[in-house]
Amino acid sequence: MTDVTMLNRVAVGDILRRSASKNPQKTAIIIGEKKISYEQLNEDSNRFANYLIESGLQKGDTVATICGNSWQMIVAIFGIAKAGLVWVPINPGVSFNEKCYILSEVKAKILLCDEVFLQGKKEEYESMCQELLLIGDGVAPAEKFEHTLAHPHANEPEVELHDRDIVQIMFTSGTTGTPKGVVINHQAVFIASLANVIEAGMNKNDVATLMMPVFHCAQHTLVTSFIHLGATIVIIPGxxxxxxxxxxxxxxxxxxxxxxxxxxxxxxxxxxxxxxxxxxxxxxxxxxxxxxxxxxxxxxxxxxxxxxxxxxxxxxxxxxxxxxxxxxxxxxxxxxxxxxxxxxxxxxxxxxxxxxxxxxxxxxxxxxxxxxxxxxxxxxxxxxxxxxxxxxxxxxxxxxxxxxxxxxKKDMIKTGGENVSSIHVEQALVSHPKVLNAVVIGLPHERWIEAVTAFVLLKPGESATKEEIIAHCKENLGSFQVPKEVLIVSELPTTTTGKIQKHILRKNYQGLYSNQQV
Known part of the structure; x- marks a missing residue:
């Protein structure tokens, strides 16, 4: 009976191979003055995949990354998938303890890390994995990620892959407790990224940004979408x-x-x-x-x-x-x-x-x-x-x-017997011409149960009073939706993907109304 494993498989690594076969000399990646063709990107990913396999890693083993956006990161992501391994991207911005928790939870075999994110913890990271590979100018040649790309075999390894095989584990932010590892298979990444091509009007002639962190699902799926097409991706590090x-x-x-x-x-x-x-x-x-x-x-x-x-x-x-x-x-x-x-x-x-x-x-x-x-x-x-x-x-x-x-569900504010959508109030705030960004939370209040509270970041060079902001809200919101207090701040706590960390504001301002009645 014919083995259909290679005939009808759905695998993330195949996306790059197919685009490279159709557009070998087309530029896949631009970062600064460096340009990488689809042929080179595919071959480098194959070399890394073969290196991983020859290092003794077995199908289903995990390879973690603590990296910013770089061409090396893209090579690694596809090399890991081609080798039948599981990519575990770790947000460089989380604490060292959280990084250690994730590495232990997934039992990472190899860790790829930007040198800048070691922060004096090199020995600790080395003790938690089989091998530590580094990206950076001050890295010894034997430890450098690029040395894996000198592997003699640039052909794609023959690995039996199925659409329901695990391809990556991404961890949630853990804002309400221990971060959770989200297990994702080839099918999910492949089909979602292909659907994006249609839904977001992409085409093969596009030149697209890679500006948001690729360790996050939103940017990763878009990168994968453009590689489906054989389009060009411009990496913008910051x-x-x-x-x-x-x-x-x-x-x-x-x-x-x-x-x-x-x-x-x-x-x-x-x-x-x-x-x-x-x-x-x-x-x-x-x-x-x-x-x-x-x-x-x-x-x-x-x-x-x-x-x-x-x-x-x-x-x-x-x-x-x-x-x-x-x-x-x-x-x-x-x-x-x-x-x-x-x-x-x-x-x-x-x-x-x-x-x-x-x-x-x-x-x-x-x-x-x-x-x-x-x-x-x-x-x-x-x-x-x-x-x-x-x-x-x-x-x-x-x-x-x-x-x-x-x-x-957790951000809905219950105030004075009414339910207030924090998003609705935030939209009213950012419609003010002087406001750059705003976040709204409910804080404990003796009278209102939760008081609608706004934190406002003004545009550079602008000045405004809280009374001015509240007057604007009164023109655009119902009386029960108007913030009881507006705090004009110089910065807002955010994740590396730009999400406001409301839990930090709730914790830091828990007692704001403890001695007042608004």
Whole structure:
């Protein structure tokens, strides 16, 4: 009987091989002045895969990375997949103890780390794995990641792979406790990234940014999507508005992904009109809603499409897209329409699926659902109660069947007998012309139970009083939604992907109202 393993497999490493076979000399990666062709990227990934196998690693073993965005990181991601191993990206920004916890939890065989992230812990990291490979200028040749690319075999290793084999384990931020390892198979990454090509209007001629951290699911899935197509990816190691605009002009970037805060930073930059940004045709944003003023300015002055993508590590993105044609037609926290590979419903109590305009938990089904949480069967089962994946997000479908996000279940503020969506208040705040970013939480209050509290970051060079901000909110919100207090701050606690860490604000300001009645 014919072995169909190679005939009908779905495997992440195959994505790069196929694009390299069709576009060998096309530029795959640009970083600074360095350019890497698809042929070279594929061969380097094969060499790393063969190195890993010859190092004694077996199918299913784990290779962890503590890295920023780099060409080496892309080579490693695909090399790990080609070898039938499991990639474990670790956020460089988490504590050393959390890094140690993750390395121990996954029993990492090899660790790839940027030298800058060692922070004097080299010996500790070496003790936790079979081999430590480093990226950086001050690294001895024998320890350098690049020495693995001198492996004599550039052909792809013959590894039996199946679509349900594990390809990566990504850990959640752990903001409410111990971080959870999200186990993801080849099928989820392959199909979700392929669906993005259609949903986000990508094409083979695109020149796309890699600006958000590739260790995060959102940027990783987009990189994979563009490699499906054989497009060109420009790695931008850190965001600075003017440097970013120079890169767009130089490389003629057509497709970008960034946070709303990033769009505001360059669209309102004093040098905005000094650069030719006409190559941009598609601008994706995520993690937070875009205020109407910035959205209109971006669409009108860049004359390109804007879209919002949503998803989560447990439900490989994108799960929904708020598309260009709806951006200015609909106002509010719209997530748009579910991805073509995703079933989305709204669930109420006891598993009941709700109708249009009824608020409940957003739940999904599809091939991009995680395998489960690593070593946590109880939590895995809780997340798939009633046969749906539970997101922890509240939302509803409007009259047209478009998905609207209300809030995270844990972020809904209960104040004076009313439920207030923190997202709704944040949207009102960022619509103020002087506000760069804002976050809203509920804090304990003797009278209100939870008091709506706003933390506001002003645009550079701007000044405003809390009374001015509150007056603006009174014009745009219901009386029970207006913040009881506005704190103007110089910075907001964020993750490396730009998400506001509301739990830190709750902890730091827990006693704000303990001696006052507002």
């Amino acid at each position: 965001f600075e508005p003017e440097a970013f605009m120079k890169t767009v002009e130089k490389e003629k970037i057509t497709w970008m992904f960034g946070l709303p805060l990033m769009y505001r930073a360059f669209l309102y930059h004093p040098s905005f009109h000094n650069y030719n940004l006409t190559s941009l045709r598609y601008c994706l944003y995520a993690m937070a809603p875009m205020d109407k003023n910035t959205l209109e300015k971006g669409i009108n002055e860049l004359t390109c499409d804007f879209a919002l993508g949503t998803g989560q590590t447990e439900m490989y993105p994108a799960t929904a897209v708020f598309k260009p044609e709806d951006q200015l037609r609909k106002s509010g926290s719209y997530w748009g329409t579910p991805s073509l590979i995703t079933d989305t419903s709204i669930m109420g109590e006891n598993g009941k699926l709700l109708g249009k305009m009824e608020v409940g938990e957003i739940v999904h089904r599809g091939p991009n659902v995680m395998v489960g949480y690593l070593n946590n069967d109880e939590e895995t089962e809780r997340m798939r109660e009633y046969g749906w994946h539970h997101t922890g997000d509240l939302g509803y479908f409007d009259e047209e069947g478009m998905l609207v996000f209300v809030d995270r």
